[in-house]
Amino acid sequence: MNYTGVRAVDVVVIGAGQAGLAAAFHLRRVGYRPDRDFVVLDHSPRPGGAWQFRWPTLTYDKVHGMHALPGMELTGADPRHPSSEVIGAYFDSYERTFGLRVHRPVSVLSVREGGGDSPWTEPAGTESAGTEPAGAAPAGPLGQSRLLVETSQGTYAARALINATGTWDRPFWPRFPGQEIFGGRQLHSAQYRGPEAFRAARVVVVGGGTSAVQQLLEIARVAAGTTWVTRRPPVFREGPFGEEQGRAAVARVAERVRQGLPPRSVVSVTGLPMTEAIRRGRESGVLERLPLFERLTPTGAVWDDGRTVEADAVLYATGFRPALDHLAPLRLREPGGGIRMEGTRTFRDPRVHLVGYGPSASTIGANRAGRAAAVDIRRLLTEDPQLGYGATSLTGSIAS
Ligand SMILES: Cc1cc2nc3c(=O)[nH]c(=O)nc-3n(C[C@H](O)[C@H](O)[C@H](O)COP(=O)(O)OP(=O)(O)OC[C@H]3O[C@@H](n4cnc5c(N)ncnc54)[C@H](O)[C@@H]3O)c2cc1C
Numbered sequence: 328m329n330y331t332g333v334r335a336v337d338v339v340v341i342g343a344g345q346a347g348l349a350a351a352f353h354l355r356r357v358g359y360r361p362d363r364d365f366v367v368l369d370h371s372p373r374p375g376g377a378w379q380f381r382w383p384t385l386t387y388d389k390v391h392g393m394h395a396l397p398g399m400e401l402t403g404a405d406p407r408h409p410s411s412e413v414i415g416a417y418f419d420s421y422e423r424t425f426g427l428r429v430h431r432p433v434s435v436l437s438v439r440e441g442g443g444d445s446p447w448t449e450p451a452g453t454e455s456a457g458t459e460p461a462g463a464a465p466a467g468p469l470g471q472s473r474l475l476v477e478t479s480q481g482t483y484a485a486r487a488l489i490n491a492t493g494t495w496d497r498p499f500w501p502r503f504p505g506q507e508i509f510g511g512r513q514l515h516s517a518q519y520r521g522p523e524a525f526r527a528a529r530v531v532v533v534g535g536g537t538s539a540v541q542q543l544l545e546i547a548r549v550a551a552g553t554t555w556v557t558r559r560p561p562v563f564r565e566g567p568f569g570e571e572q573g574r575a576a577v578a579r580v581a582e583r584v585r586q587g588l589p590p591r592s593v594v595s596v597t598g599l600p601m602t603e604a605i606r607r608g609r610e611s612g613v614l615e616r617l618p619l620f621e622r623l624t625p626t627g628a629v630w631d632d633g634r635t636v637e638a639d640a641v642l643y644a645t646g647f648r649p650a651l652d653h654l655a656p657l658r659l660r661e662p663g664g665g666i667r668m669e670g671t672r673t674f675r676d677p678r679v680h681l682v683g684y685g686p687s688a689s690t691i692g693a694n695r696a697g698r699a700a701a702v703d704i705r706r707l708l709t710e711d712p713q714l715g716y717g718a719t720s721l722t723g724s725i726a727s
Contacts, residue, residue, distance in 0.1 A: 332481060336366055338704055339476045339485040341438075341653075343369035343429040344376020345396065345690050346683030347491035348418060349697025351427045352397050354489075357705040361428045368478060370434035374422055375415030377495035383409045384521045384545055391600065392568075394690040396421050397698070434479040435492075438679075439656040441473035441484055474657075474678060487678045487704045490654060491697075494647035494688070501533065501645050505623035509641065516644035522546045528639040530554070531628055533619070535561045536592060537599060539644030540614070544604055546642070547613040554628075554636050555616045563605065564598035572597075581686035584668045587661030590685035592646050649684055671700040677707060 340347050351367050359365045388406035395401045404413040473484040498515040516538045522545040530550050532543040535557035547553045576596040608614040620628035627637040659666045659673050667674035680700035687696035
């Protein structure tokens with residue numbers, strides 16, 4: 328490989344959503360400097376992470392449990408404004424306040440092992456981003472080999488990686504026989520822009536999560552008819568979701584990823600919070616649910632008991648999967664299909680951290696994971712005798 332133009336940095340953060348910004352904040356806190364010791368790369372056009380793409384009718388008052396980023400509250404937001412605008416503006420201000428210098432739009436195409444022939448395996452005289460100590464570094468199991476982060480704007484050679492790419496880029500489309508012959512519209516909830524597109528239409532909504540319920544209730548107000556279809560009977564949760572329940576839900580997902588299994592959806596562990604809108608939806612019959620249909624036909628859906636429903640559109644509110652394709656060259660996956668984790672670091676490569684993944688796939692989880700990853704990486708790069716980087720000149724913390 329030709330290393331001309333490759334930029335050496337200590338840490339690359341991929342993604343500037345809640346998880347990536349929290350990680351960047353804490354990297355600064357433990358002494359890494361933005362754009363020198365670490366870079367944040369994001370392929371979306373604007374600040375806001377995935378929030379910038381969420382449908383305009385998802386107003387701020389409909390978002391529950393959104394935690395502020397570390398170090399700066401979100402204040403004075405108009406609850407009737409779209410969350411995409413409120414959170415986009417908040418993230419924008421956050422990035423400026425802490426000088427996080429997010430590079431966008433920059434797409435990370437792949438992350439691969441730098442290999443033993445990279446210039447950074449040389450003990451001295453190598454290009455440094457500022458924290459690399461001079462002098463020989465004993466080779467541990469990973470030596471000083473770097474991760475090569477290949478992007479749409481060149482390549483970075485990083486000692487550690489914080490991956491915070493969320494799930495928005497990988498909507499999950501279930502497969503049903505007949506999808507190819509269905510004559511109406513089929514779309515994913517990621518493409519939903521509000522109920523108007525469904526006025527006077529007959530709509531089948533597939534999925535048992537919060538997005539499915541919110542979109543179904545909106546569409547039902549203007550559609551000619553709706554049918555709700557879920558794989559399992561939905562579990563509606565009455566009463567508040569306390570800290571203890573939160574911890575138990577997170578522990579269940581954490582156990583799965585510790586075993587190298589793919590994380591489950593949030594709703595599968597938390598249930599659907601009962602709201603006034605849901606109560607009304609159940610009373611009116613909109614939230615009466617059918618099991619999954621067997622197949623689609625040119626004009627609708629058919630169940631295995633012979634039931635049929637005519638439909639003009641099928642909306643798949645079937646969730647998302649972690650957007651991790653760019654990490655494939657690192658071979659982090661276990662035979663169970665997931666990535667085995669220890670805290671935020673991947674079991675197979677302690678340089679690689681996943682934040683906003685599995686148990687940290689919530690705004691509060693992302694905040695905590697961002698901090699844990701920054702602290703762990705600081706320790707790995709400065710203290711781990713296997714990596715042998717010794718003490719560095721990292722000092723200081725940010726003001727607030
Ligand atoms: C409709 C909806 C409502 C939600 N409401 C809540 C809520 O109320 N409370 C809550 O706690 N959680 C909520 N969540 C979950 C929520 O998405 C997470 O809590 C959190 O916002 C995710 O942050 P993130 O940083 O992990 O991901 P994201 O916000 O998705 O950020 C990931 C970033 O990575 C970038 N990226 C991805 N791939 C690449 C690549 N290859 N190269 C460069 N950049 C890349 C993307 O552009 C994006 O900016 C909701 C989710 C959905 C879908």
